[in-house]
Amino acid sequence: MDLLRHLRLFVAVAEEGHFGHAADRLGMTQPPVSQGIRRLEDRLGVTLLTRTARGVGLTAAGADLLPRAAALLADAERFTEDAQRHRGAHTELRIGVVPQLPAWHIAAVVDGVRRAGARAVTTVASTVELVGAVTAGQLDCAVVHHPALVHPLECGQVVKLPAEFLVPAGRTVQRFAHLRELALAAAPRSHNTAASDLLVDSLRAKGLDPVLLPAPTDRDTVAAVAAGRAFGLTADPDLRTPGVDRVALGGEEFHLRVRLVWRPPTPELREVIEDALTGDRRGVG
Known part of the structure; x- marks a missing residue:
């Protein structure tokens, strides 16, 4: 027998003073509530509720045990919440x-x-x-x-994270044509074929067909750009390094x-x- 479940039925009926209202509160139909109360009374060996034409009342035993039943339910709820906090902490x-x-x-x-x-x-x-x-x-x-x-x-x-182009410092880059002599420092195609091909296709639409210079990380990209060998892209607005300038070219097609x-x-x-x-x-x- 699930004692806490049956105590919850008892408390609901006692507080509502009506089996039907208690069933509505618990999201149940009335028969299981009535059956649950009978099982609880059989288990405890005492009558908890009196049934009258006006509704439901408490027996002496029911009035004495109701506060303790409510306290047990509240303590069980706190126990569950504390256990969840411990679980979350680990x-x-x-x-x-x-x-x-x-x-x-x-x-x-x-x-x-x-x-x-x-x-x-x-x-x-x-x-x-x-x-x-x-x-x-x-x-x-x-x-x-x-x-x-x-x-x-x-x-x-x-x-979509906004991205900017990284170009060698001092190089005038106002349009894509100014990047034609540079390689593209970007993640190797093997890291994600679909995204790599999409980037290349977007650059081709702008009139570029650059050689791909593998650069797995932003550090690799920055090193290649600072050396004057390539241009790249970054979505990190805080990336500022010697030998590298940031320029805004294109639109959302180059976002990360x-x-x-x-x-x-x-x-x-x-x-x-x-x-x-x-x-x-x-x-x-």
């Missing part, structure tokens, strides 16, 4: 991120998870590697480039597109992570 969420995700967004994800009572453990890798790790259960979820082949994982919304992927069942704190990705960093010192 929850570890394994999150993967692509190298191009700005540090601000990574910090926002980790901080959001911490505020929700868990601990984030991050792994930085390519989209292909992250998708494989989530599929294999080695990660709980990952922030990957879009588009990408992510089947059989579930996906969140696509988030990312999305959260996970393996069913849905990982806890998914909404927390997506809120961090779409957060507004303005006004944050």
Whole structure:
């Protein structure tokens, strides 16, 4: 017998003074409530309620035991809440991120998870590697480039992070034609074929067909650009380095597109992570 469940029926009927009203409050029909009260009385060996034409009243035993039943239910609720807090304090969420995700967004994800009572453990890798790790259960979820082949994982919304072009310092770049002598420093095509091809197609639409210079991270991109060999893209508004200038070219087709992927069942704190990705960093010192 589920004692707490039957005590909940008893308290509801006693407080409502009516079986039908108690059933409505509990989201049940009346017969199971009546049957539950009878089972509780049989279990305890005492009559708790009196049934009259006007409704339901308490017996002497019922009046004496009602406060204790309510206290037991309240204590059980507090016990459950405390257990959930302890569980949350020890929850570890394994999150993967692509190298191009700005540090601000990574910090926002980790901080959001911490505020929700868990601990984030991050792994930085390519989209292909992250998708494989989530599929294999080695990660709980990952922030990957879009588009990408992510089947059989579930996906969140696509988030567009504004990006700017990085060019060698002092070089006049007012239109795409000024980039024709430079290679494109970007993640290797093997890291995510779909996103790489989309970037190249977008540049070709602007009259460019650059040689791809593999640059797995923003650091690699900056090094190639500072050396005067290439141009690149970054979604990190705080990236400022010697030998590199930032210029605004194109539009949303060059934004960094990312999305959260996970393996069913849905990982806890998914909404927390997506809120961090779409957060507004303005006004944050």
